[in-house]
Amino acid sequence: MGQLFQKKEIFAVGGGKGGTGKSFFAVNLAIVLARGNHRTLLIDADLGGANLHTCLGIPAPESTLSDFIQSPTLRIEDVIVETPLANLRLISGAQDILDIANPKYTQKIKLIRAIQTLEIDFVILDLGAGTNYNTLDFFMVADKGILVVIPEPTSIENAYRFIKSALYRKLKMLASDPQTKGIIEKAMDKKNAYGLRTPVELLDFITQENATTGEFLRREMNRFQPRIVLNQVRSLADVRIGYLMQNACRKYFGVQVDFLGYIENDDQVWQSVRKRQPITLNGGYSKITQSFQIITQNLIQGLQLKPE
Amino acid sequence: MKSLRSQNYYEVLGISRYASPDEIRDAYELSKLTFTQNSMATYSLFSEDENREILDLITKACETLLNPELRREYDTYLDSGDKADRPSWEEREVALLAQGHAHRQQGGMLHNGVSTSEAPIGRGGAMESPTQESPHSETRSMNSMKGANDAERYIESVETYTGESLRRFREIKGLALSDLANSTKIRNTYIGYIEEENFSGLPAAVYVKGFVKLIAQALGLPADKVTHDYMIRYRSLEGKNQA
Ligand SMILES: Nc1ncnc2c1ncn2[C@@H]1O[C@H](COP(=O)(O)OP(=O)(O)OP(=O)(O)O)[C@@H](O)[C@H]1O
Ligand SMILES: [Mg+2]
Numbered sequence: 001m002g003q004l005f006q007k008k009e010i011f012a013v014g015g016g017k018g019g020t021g022k023s024f025f026a027v028n029l030a031i032v033l034a035r036g037n038h039r040t041l042l043i044d045a046d047l048g049g050a051n052l053h054t055c056l057g058i059p060a061p062e063s064t065l066s067d068f069i070q071s072p073t074l075r076i077e078d079v080i081v082e083t084p085l086a087n088l089r090l091i092s093g094a095q096d097i098l099d100i101a102n103p104k105y106t107q108k109i110k111l112i113r114a115i116q117t118l119e120i121d122f123v124i125l126d127l128g129a130g131t132n133y134n135t136l137d138f139f140m141v142a143d144k145g146i147l148v149v150i151p152e153p154t155s156i157e158n159a160y161r162f163i164k165s166a167l168y169r170k171l172k173m174l175a176s177d178p179q180t181k182g183i184i185e186k187a188m189d190k191k192n193a194y195g196l197r198t199p200v201e202l203l204d205f206i207t208q209e210n211a212t213t214g215e216f217l218r219r220e221m222n223r224f225q226p227r228i229v230l231n232q233v234r235s236l237a238d239v240r241i242g243y244l245m246q247n248a249c250r251k252y253f254g255v256q257v258d259f260l261g262y263i264e265n266d267d268q269v270w271q272s273v274r275k276r277q278p279i280t281l282n283g284g285y286s287k288i289t290q291s292f293q294i295i296t297q298n299l300i301q302g303l304q305l306k307p308e
Numbered sequence: 309m310k311s312l313r314s315q316n317y318y319e320v321l322g323i324s325r326y327a328s329p330d331e332i333r334d335a336y337e338l339s340k341l342t343f344t345q346n347s348m349a350t351y352s353l354f355s356e357d358e359n360r361e362i363l364d365l366i367t368k369a370c371e372t373l374l375n376p377e378l379r380r381e382y383d384t385y386l387d388s389g390d391k392a393d394r395p396s397w398e399e400r401e402v403a404l405l406a407q408g409h410a411h412r413q414q415g416g417m418l419h420n421g422v423s424t425s426e427a428p429i430g431r432g433g434a435m436e437s438p439t440q441e442s443p444h445s446e447t448r449s450m451n452s453m454k455g456a457n458d459a460e461r462y463i464e465s466v467e468t469y470t471g472e473s474l475r476r477f478r479e480i481k482g483l484a485l486s487d488l489a490n491s492t493k494i495r496n497t498y499i500g501y502i503e504e505e506n507f508s509g510l511p512a513a514v515y516v517k518g519f520v521k522l523i524a525q526a527l528g529l530p531a532d533k534v535t536h537d538y539m540i541r542y543r544s545l546e547g548k549n550q551a
Contacts, residue, residue, distance in 0.1 A: 157352040240341065244349035247342040250322055251362060252353045307334075 010115065010123045011299065012045075012142035015149055016158030018129035021231040021263070022148045024273065026126040027055045028280045032289075032296045034088035035280075038121040041080065043091040045138050046128025047103075050093020056083055057276035058090070066094040069103045069111060076114035085281070089120075105137055112141050122300075131158075131165045139166050144299065146227045146260070149245070151238040156245060163226055163253060167199055170224060171217050180206055180213050200254040224255055229295055230262040238262075243307065261295035261305045263288060316386055317369035325383070329374055336370040339363070368514045378404065402518045405511060406494035463529065469537040474520075475503040477527055492522045499523060502538075507546060516542060 013026045023046070030042040043065060044052040053060050063079040068091070080089050103111075115123055125142060127135045139145045145166070149159045165188075172184040183206060187196045196202045203221065207214025230242045242259040249257040263269075266288055272279040280289045298304055318325055321335040342349050343359045343366070350359060372378045381404060385397050458480045466473050478488055489496035501509040502519060510516050517539055524534035 151348070153348055153351065156348055160352060241349060243338055244342040244347065247322065247338055248347075248349045248353055251343075252350075 008116065008118075008120060008123070009144065009300070010112070010125065010142040012125040012127055012139045012145045013148060014127035014135055014139050014145065014162060015147040015155070016129065016131055016162040017150075017155045020148045020150045020155055021269075022128070023052060023055050023126050024269065025146075025148045025229060025231065025263070026124050027052060027278050028288075028292050029296060029299075030088055030122075030124050031085060031278050031280045032292045033122050033124075033300075034085050036296070037087065039087050039119065041089050041091065041115070041118065041120050041123045042083075043123060043125045044093030045125045045134075046093055047134060048130075049128055052090060052126055053092050054276060055273070056090065056278065058083060061090070061092040064092045064094050065111075068114075069107050076111075076118065103134065108134075108137050108141060131162050133169070136162075136166045136169050140170050144225075144227060146229055146299070148229050148231050150232045151230060151234070151241045156241070159228065159245070160249075160252075163249065163255065163257075164199065166226070167221065167224055167253065167255065168202075171199075171202075171220065174217060174220050175206075175213060177210070177213065180210060180217075183209070198252050198254070200252070203254070221254060222256075225258060226255070227258045227260050227299065229260050232265040233262045234265050242305065258298075258302075258304045260298045261291060263291045263295075317373055317382065320365055320369045321373070327373070332370055332373050336366065339366045364512075364514050367512045371512050372401070398518065402515070402522065403493055405515055406492065406498070406519070406522070459528070468541075469524075469529070469534040470541055471503045471505040471538070474523060474527070474529075474534070474538075477529060478503075481527060483527075488523065488526060492519075492526045494519050494522060505541070505545060507542060513539070513542065513546075 011029070013022050013029075015022055026042065030040050033040045042052060042056075044050045045065065046052075047066065050064070058081075061079075061081045063074070065079065068074050068076060068079045076091075079091050081092065083090055125138050127138055139162075147159045147162060149155050168184055168188050172181055175181045175184060183194070184202065186192045186194060187202045187205075190197075194205060196205055199221065203214060203218050206217060228242060228245060230239065233239055239262050242262060246257045246259050249255050264287060268286065269279055269288065272282070279286070280292055282289075294305070318327070321327075321332065321339065323331055323335050327335070340363065341347065343354070343363045345356055345359060347359070354362065372382055378401070381400070382397065385400060388394065459477065462473075462477055462480055478485075485496040485499050488494075488499055492499070498510060498519060501507070502516065502523065507516070510519075517535055520538045521531050521535045524531040
């Protein structure tokens with residue numbers, strides 16, 4: 001029963017829009033955790049565009065996450081590879097486009113169960129772009145979901161879409177009666193017949209129909225607490241967008257979003273990506289490394305960035 | 309989380325019951341940035357009208373909580389529980405403000421596109437001064453019969469209600485400012501400012517809206533249309549003042 005006492009947290013990194021720096025963030029978060037003597041497992045759950053091994057500067061592993069998900073005989077240990085860094089291990093994603101699996105929810109649960117048996121402290125799932133069900137499901141089964149957002153309208157819009165889709169999917173799964181499920185399903189469509197625009201309105205509506213279900217879902221909604229990290233920040237005004245998004249989410253979604261911190265836009269980042277050497281590995285004391293340390297602390301301690 | 313309309317002012321601003329004035333002001337500044345038009349953080353979530361509605365509510369919340377007297381009243385109100393027969397806070401608040409209790413002491417501290425602003429601190433002195441009496445006040449009883457016909461004709465002739473039309477209508481009815489103040493429980497200086505469209509002397513837009521509605525009702529005018537017309541005018545004139 002040793003595992004009962006083992007603290008293990010699963011983080012999922014998503015955010016909707018492509019190219020915002022999700023993989024960059026996931027890799028460097030993993031490195032900061034591993035450097036801090038936490039046993040860390042990085043999983044490339046971007047089933048369409050796996051590239052974490054490249055980000056880490058290691059060759060493509062033979063067995064991948066898809067193999068584990070598809071094969072009834074492979075154990076999770078069989079697809080884990082060591083990295084040059086102590087305390088950091090990797091499960092790589094699908095290499096070949098033909099390998100792209102479309103795992104069912106039960107298969108994803110199989111992965112999460114397997115993870116629970118490992119002697120490990122932290123697990124990081126890099127989800128890739130988009131809001132398809134795979135991505136949303138991984139986001140929901142994680143203990144903490146992180147959205148990497150850049151201060152641009154499209155990225156912010158996608159992040160909101162991501163939050164809304166994840167929340168509605170979660171509520172729909174939790175709702176036990178078909179009537180409520182039906183209402184949520186309809187509400188997912190922006191132009192629904194009920195005229196429900198926001199999750200807050202949806203919950204009010206459900207509560208009117210069925211008070212017990214409404215209250216239950218409201219409690220679950222209060223537990224849904226996505227985190228955001230602002231990447232590629234160029235000014236102080238950009239940083240403020242984190243707080244503004246938080247404020248907007250509270251009003252629109254009725255959801256508490258934690259703003260973990262920000263990472264500046266820095267030429268060193270793409271240089272490090274090009275050299276396939278994660279920036280936090282360079283050692284030394286850079287602004288970027290410092291940002292990652294702040295974000296990591298806030299993430300594991302359940303805190304947020306303190307306003308200046 | 310409750311819908312915005314059912315949240316109390318502390319929840320609206322996302323602050324604790326014990327928040328200091330500085331925390332209230334910070335929350336307000338943040339909200340102002342969040343819900344301005346074309347804000348990157350909200351353009352894909354809220355329409356312009358919704359943003360304005362939220363900002364109105366936030367302004368109101370902030371003005372109430374920054375005013376020690378009103379805040380005390382509000383806290384008492386919150387603590388009094390959610391009884392069905394309890395009058396709404398809006399009713400209580402309009403009554404308090406109308407009587408000149410707890411008018412904005414921090415005048416001019418909160419400004420955005422909607423609320424009144426730039427009123428210098430210490431404006432309170434000017435608010436106490438009596439406004440001119442209606443020239444018709446002495447001939448009121450004589451006018452009341454004829455007033456009814458004039459009033460009807462006047463309502464038909466008005467396309468858009470303004471401060472001026474409120475004044476004209478009050479005079480047609482043969483009412484002095486003080487009469488209207490008595491029946492609406494709004495201070496006569498405020499009624500005067502509303503008629504003059506002197507917005508800098510008035511509290512935030514939401515209150516003005518409440519006042520105009522009360523005045524319209526007291527005068528027997530179509531309250532919704534009057535309020536609607538007046539607030540459109542208010543916003544456009546406010547916009548010009550700020551530009
Ligand atoms: N803070 C930053 N400063 C400068 N460049 C950055 C920064 N963060 C990310 N980049 C650049 O953005 C590019 C995309 O990063 P990355 O591959 O991590 O994005 P992603 O969100 O994982 O993309 P995808 O959606 O395709 O998975 C990289 O080439 C990287 O150089
Ligand atoms: Mg990626």
